[in-house]
Amino acid sequence: MSRAALSVRGLRAGYGRRQVLHDVNLDVQAGEVLALLGRNGAGKSTTLLSIAGFIPDATGTILLHGKPLRGTPHQRARAGTGLVIKGRSLFASLTVAENMTLAGLKPEALLEIFPELQRRLSVKAGQLSGGEQQMVAVARALIRRPRIVLLDELTFGLSPAMSRRVVDAVTTQAKADGIAVLAVEQHIHIAERIATHAAIIGEGTVRLHLRRDEMLKRSDEIEAIYLGRPVDV
Numbered sequence: 001m002s003r004a005a006l007s008v009r010g011l012r013a014g015y016g017r018r019q020v021l022h023d024v025n026l027d028v029q030a031g032e033v034l035a036l037l038g039r040n041g042a043g044k045s046t047t048l049l050s051i052a053g054f055i056p057d058a059t060g061t062i063l064l065h066g067k068p069l070r071g072t073p074h075q076r077a078r079a080g081t082g083l084v085i086k087g088r089s090l091f092a093s094l095t096v097a098e099n100m101t102l103a104g105l106k107p108e109a110l111l112e113i114f115p116e117l118q119r120r121l122s123v124k125a126g127q128l129s130g131g132e133q134q135m136v137a138v139a140r141a142l143i144r145r146p147r148i149v150l151l152d153e154l155t156f157g158l159s160p161a162m163s164r165r166v167v168d169a170v171t172t173q174a175k176a177d178g179i180a181v182l183a184v185e186q187h188i189h190i191a192e193r194i195a196t197h198a199a200i201i202g203e204g205t206v207r208l209h210l211r212r213d214e215m216l217k218r219s220d221e222i223e224a225i226y227l228g229r230p231v232d233v
């Protein structure tokens with residue numbers, strides 16, 4: 001039995017004949033936030049999508065609290081994965097409350113995490129600001145008390161204040177409910193705020209694992225991986 005909430009070993013995935021991930025290995029413990037860093041096109045989103053079951057040809061071992069995570073995205077969601085992708089995935093023409101109900105959740109549950117959305121429940125999701133949409137998408141994933149939440153660029157396009165609000169909500173909830181979080185990030189300084197640990201992906205594999213306190217100190221090594229240079233690890 002693996003003690004990690006999420007354990008990934010030997011993950012290989014790609015699109016058609018193009019192999020993007022060659023051998024990805026990572027662990028996320030309950031209550032931890034692991035930031036997945038790497039340059040554009042390194043395969044960060046592909047890693048999340050493979051774990052969530054959207055890349056059917058992906059191979060390797062994925063364990064959720066020691067049990068194999070397999071099957072369709074729906075089956076993996078039922079097993080305890082939550083996914084928040086870029087673009088927020090809300091139905092723009094439905095209200096916030098309807099978006100919650102459609103996901104099988106009580107609209108009011110949203111307010112336990114983001115009480116400031118009280119007056120937005122009856123507003124169409126498409127009329128919310130980007131930050132408000134992200135709040136709804138994140139809350140929808142967290143309220144289900146998943147075992148692992150997969151976040152693709154949580155703060156993409158958000159103002160600094162809104163980013164802080166959303167980041168705080170995720171980290172607080174993850175800690176309180178013992179949810180493991182795997183968060184794709186572009187920027188080290190945001191990762192350093194969100195995450196307890198970081199994994200830096202390059203050449204289709206995780207090249208470096210760091211604790212939060214090492215992220216800024218070892219930014220040269222992270223940069224070298226972004227630039228495709230060799231790193232002494």
Ligand SMILES: Nc1ncnc2c1ncn2[C@@H]1O[C@H](COP(=O)(O)OP(=O)(O)OP(=O)(O)O)[C@@H](O)[C@H]1O
Pocket residue numbers: 015018020038039040041042043044045046047186
């Ligand atoms: N649906 C797809 N079909 C074909 N190739 C794809 C597809 N999605 C991604 N790719 C390719 O796979 C590689 C990895 O993409 P991925 O989106 O996982 O990278 P990323 O690290 O998340 O990048 P970014 O930081 O730019 O979002 C890229 O070269 C990309 O062009």
